[in-house]
Amino acid sequence: MHGKSSPVLLYVRPVIRVSAPPVDSPRLLRRHVADDRRLTPYERCRRAVASSSSDRRAAVDKIRRDAKRSDQRQGRVILTVAVMIALLIVGGAAFKPVKDWWDLRSLNGVQLADIGAKASVCGPRSFKAAQGDQKHVDPGTFVDYSAEPSPPAFGEHELYPDTIRRKLYTEKDRPRVEMLVHNLEHGYTILWYDDTIAKDGKQMDDLRGIAEKFQGTDDFRLKIKLVPWLKADGKPFPAGQHVAITHWAKKVADEDEKIAKAAKVTAEAGVWEYCSAVSGDALKKFMTAYPYFNSPEPSAA
Structure with a gap:
């Protein structure tokens, strides 16, 4: 028979936890002080x-x-x-x-004659013997046109004309009058409009529509300028008239000979036609009677 086994006793060694002293403990502070004292x-x-x-x-x-x-x-x-x-x-x-x-x-596809008012808003053409052919002044030189009807249709002018590219101008960007008179010498028809037209949105649309009909640079039949006549430029248009169409003609058109002779005009002439409103109809008839080649220098741009 086996005897009873004696119990096994296990010894567990106790674990003693030693916590580090707090950072601000007197002992640690004394150590830091001691360390500092050892420093030079x-x-x-x-x-x-x-x-x-x-x-x-x-x-x-x-x-x-x-x-x-x-x-x-x-x-x-x-x-x-x-x-x-x-x-x-x-x-x-x-x-x-x-x-x-x-x-x-609204003006797309509309004929020139159908833009704006009918030609009946315009009066009869007037004429005056022209002068100033080939008489040039330096750019920026003032020329007095007050002896002639407003706006000028002939006279001394600047050395260089405006280009054919631009058709419609406003007060802000219009070329000088002296430059535009040179354009007249080259056969341009110039439609001048006053402040009444400039303030009328509908009539300015008509002018833009007219300008669109003359876009281009390679056809001299497109020689036209639509420009404002300003108070500073000279005398106003006749009473009740707000548009003036002008041309510097080499000779008076056959249809106007009687009127021209009454004005004692037989050679080169300044031609005026005043209107109370913008009229594509009147402009077309005017340019048909006075095309670009009826001018002192039609071959110049």
Whole structure:
């Protein structure tokens, strides 16, 4: 028989936890003080400078980060404002051409004679013996046309005319009168309009419609200018008249010979026709009677 086994006793060694003294404990502080005392004055100075430099770098880095964020915010604001201004400028610049195109749709396919009023709004043509052929002045030189009816249909003029490309002008961009008189010498018909027409949106649309009929540069039959006559330019048109059509003719048209002879005009002549409103009908009849080649210098552009 087996005897009873004796019990096995296990010995468990107790674990003693030793916590580190707190950072601000007197013992640890005394150790730091003792360590500092062992440092030389030079080493203590270096430690203080290093600690101070680290603090300064941290402060400078924070300032830089804050400044960078501020610059980024400011940059986004400036960019947004710039984009908005650009959109307003582009939109404003595009508005007028788009509006003009929209307003002119009704004149697409319309004949010149059907634009504006009928020729009955215009009076009879008037004539005066012309002079000033080949008499040029320097650009910018003032020429007094006050002795002749307004606007001028002949006379001394600037050395260079305006180009054939542009047809319609406003007060802001019209060439000088002296330059336009040179265009008359080259066979251009000029339709002058006063401030009453300039303030009338419908009649300005009619002028734009007329200008569209004469677009081009390679056909001298397109020699026409539609320009404003300003108060500063000289005498106003006759009472009740707001449009003047002028031409510098080499000779008076056959249909106007009787009127011209009564005015004692037998050679080169200035021709005027005044109207109370814009009339494509009157303009067509005028340019048929006085084409570009009936002028002192028809072959010049």
